[in-house]
Each structure stands twice: as structure tokens, then as C-alpha cells.
Amino acid sequence: MTMEPEGVTAPDPSWPLVIGVDGSAPSLRAVDWAADEADLRGVPLRLVHAASPDRYPGAEATVPPPPAGGVLADAARRVRTRRPGLRVEEEVVPDEPQYALVRAARTASVLVVGTRGRGGVAEVLLGSVALAVAAQAGCPVVVLRGSHDSQAVPPVRGRVVVGVGEHPAALRFAADEARRRGVPLEAVRAWRCPAYETTDLPLAAGEAAHLHEKRAAEELHAALADVPAGVEVHARTVEGPAREVLVDASHTADLLVVGARRHEGRLSPHLGRVTHTALHRSACPVAVVPHGEEGD
Template identity: 60%
Template sequence: MDLPIVVGVDGSEPSLRAVDWAADEAALRDAPLRLVYASLWERYEGTALAQDLGKPTGRVTAEDILRGAERRARLRQPHLGISTDVLPEEPEYALVREGRGAAALVLGTRGRSGIVEMLVGSVSLTVAAHADCPVIVLGGDADNRVHATTGGRVVVGVGEKGTESAALHFAVQEARTRGATLDAVRAWRCPAHESTDHPLLAGEPSRLHEQHAADILEEALKSAPTDVDVERRTVEGPARRVLLAASSEADLLVVGARRNPGYLGLQLGRVAHGVLHHAVCAVAVVPEQM
């Protein structure tokens, strides 16, 4: 049985855009779509707020939200298999658990305060830092449509893991499924202590670091399928800045996030954290086991 694409919905505009994106992704993969509403609203708001709203329980509101999201997904992709569920618990915990049986989680950027901000909300950030599956987050400027067979572009940051990288594998499969170009980017920097003012050696340290980056990129992509159009790029600069610049022309930016089973804090890393907040396209954070 194919694993579902799971999308967290809460009735906000960012979450409905995530429903659109997830429906397209599920249709491309021929996978089922699962819509999940998770909240402790009934527990910590109680019946008083429900009475103020003229409704007996918060669960009715949750089911209304899910029905609206399901209707939206069916109008967009009529042939999808869709399931829905209301989970009366903290959304961070519920969505991380949902990710254990998902092909991917898709989320908008709404924070827990209900205010849509430029930065990623705490729920999306926490889920991206702990989920066992790829987490795709749509930023405020990200398109809500998965572009298939239209000359789209999937950008992936290539790290040290090479062909063993889960992020690279995910990016290759996304590019193949969409008929998109895979833009594989390796950032590199020349440490300041290696620079020299000698005219005969000028540029030599930089050339060596750039060649090393090119070698890593070539090794990582040696097993790339021939039916995927791959572009290789080495770019001087911090990885965060390089990938943010690349996001301006991408439909999807893919980055890896190392997972340490013994660590309980946010497991994102500076690069993934930075692109989640500031990329102008959808960002997929793919867990990399240490």
C-alpha cells in the first residue's frame, strides 16, 4: 500500500494552500491524501468559548474545517483517495506521529498564535525538526501548485554524504516525478587563513576548494538516473545564502537535516533553519540519520 501524503489543516489560508499543494503532490505520486486537524482547543478553551460561538463543542468546528479542506482537494484532484481525521492533541506531537506512516508531511506557515508571519510558525518548525519523513513547508511567497512536466526546477543542497544522502535521493525522485530539472548545488568557501597576496599563488587556494566542491558534486550524482535533467553548480559562499538565492528560481528547495536519536532539541541545523524562514519557494526538509 502506498504511503499517504499527509497535510496538517487548521482552516487558515496558509494551511489551505498546503492542501492544494499536497493534493497535486499526491496526484503526481498516485498516492492517497490524508487531511489531519490536530488541536487541544476543546481541552484548554472548554465549553465557554463553544457557547460564545453558538456551537456545542469545538469538534464541530474541526470537522467543518476538514470537510472544507476535503472539498477543496476533491475539486482540485477529483480522483484522489482522501481520508480525514480529528486528533484532539497538540499539533506538533500529532503531526510528528503521523509522519511515521507518511511519504511526506505538507504544512503551511501559520504560527500557533494564528498570525500569518514572514517567518515559519512554531508548529511547522518543530515538525520539520523532528519528523521521520520529509516535511514540505510552503512559505508565504511559495506557489500553491506543484508544477508537473512544465520545465520546473528542484534545487537540492549537496552535502558531504554524497550518494548516501536522503535529501539528494528525495530531490532526484521529485524531479523525475515532476519532469523537472534537478539543480544540484554545492556551496564552498576558502578559509581566510589560506588566502595569499603572492602574485604567483593568487587564486590557488580558491581553485582547490572549488575543485574539491566539484568532485563532491560529481561523486554524489554519479548514480543519478539518466531520465532526469541534472545541472551541477558549485557556488562560492555560505550554504544558507547560496541556497536562498537559488530558491528564487525554484519550485522546490530540498535540504537535509541530521537526526541524532539521543538529542531532544530542534534537529535542523543552521542551513535548514535559515531556508525554512526565508526561502521564496516550498522547502522540503529531509531527515538524514547520523
């Protein structure tokens, strides 16, 4: 089956928060996080269970396989226990998970995906479904690995971290998350001094580094001009590869927000190195916010 390319259009903030549910323990922990987040946003929570007919011989595409109802019912009971007033929707989709979730993202404010990685090598190997959905969904995607705390609120570490790049979509999303949670926003801009500029005399090398740091600080200051009033912002520039800088910052964050370019017409999943590394190595949940080739 061919993945359908997704354009980048801003999701309606009143749309449900959608989470993929498969009945596994990591999936149910992600349901807890999604329930907290949906309640925080004041939107319904839609539980989506993808059940490909190929996995159930003799089942028709229009008939949900027998286990699906139980999977959704267990997740829904868990949500209602945790967030009694939250509106819960249940949906069974007869398709492979990544295709079902990418389509569900078309009418989602946020899409949440849990993965099974937990500890050691398994923690580094992110699931293919999570990677595909993060690369192709048209709305922000939050990925939680097995070791991530399943609680969205109240804050555990008390901050949202965002990597500030060339596109403002990730920064807007992060600012909104910080405002909702009532925590500071830590805006990070990584910078590097090109290698050829550091092979000169020590004084010249120091001057070159200072210029790059100064430019990074100016770009960060300009980007933060659009952050809404009332959001406490901690801005900092850090020398080093952006992917390493953000992974380090994730250890003191409740949520790490990164941007991801959507390539119109691309049929295969594609994520940049920064986003790919964040998804595999972040110490907290990661929100991947899409933007297009030419701005937002």
C-alpha cells in the same frame, strides 16, 4: 508534554501524503499544493486536524471538538474539486499540532505544513509548529510559507534545486521529485576558501581557491553518480555560504530540497543553520529530508 524523539527510517513511498489542516487561508493553500503532490505520487492524501482538548473546555480527549469536522470537510471539498480522483482521508487528533503531526509522520511518505507568514517581517518569522515538525518528523517535510505558490504541477519555474552535502538522502528525494515533475534537477555544491588561505600573496590565494573549488566539483560529481538515468541534471559549484547560495537558487525553483540531521534521543527541535535559513528565507517551498548521525 514531551516531544517523542524520532529515529530515521525510510518511509514507504506508498504511504499517504499527510498535511496539517487548521482552516486558515495559508493552510488551505497548502492543501492545494499537497493535493497536487499526492496526485503526482499516486498516493492518498490524509488531512490531519489537531484539536487539543485544552482549547475546548469540557471536551473529552476522545471526542473531537465541534469545529473540527467543518475544518476537515472544507479542506476535503477543496481537494475533491481540484483533484477529483484523489483518495482523501480525514483524521482529527486531540493533541497539540506539532505532537500530532510528528506522530502522523510515522506512516507518511511526506508531511506538508503551511505557515501564516506573508510579506516583510512576518515572512521571516516562520511558525513554531513548522520548525518543530521539520526538526523532528521522521519523513520528509515540505514547508510552504504564505508567499509560496500553492501549485505543485505543472511546474512554474521548471526546476528542482537540491543542496548537495555529505548525505545522499536529500539528493535521492530531489531526483525523484524532478523525475515525477518532468523538470531538470539543479544540484548545487557550495564551497568556501578558508580566510587564512586568502591573506597570502594574490597568487597563493588564487591557487588555494582553485583547489577548494576543484574539490567541491569532484565531490559533486561523485554524489551525482547515483542519480537515476532519465533525470536531467544541471550541476554547479558556487563560492559562498551554503545557506546564502541555496536561498539565491530558490528564486528560480519550484522546490528547494535540503537535508537535516536527526539526533537520536534529542528532545528539543534542532535544525542546522543551512536548513533554518532555507525555511525562513526560501522563495519557494522547502523539502527537509532527514538523515541520521551515521549515514542514512
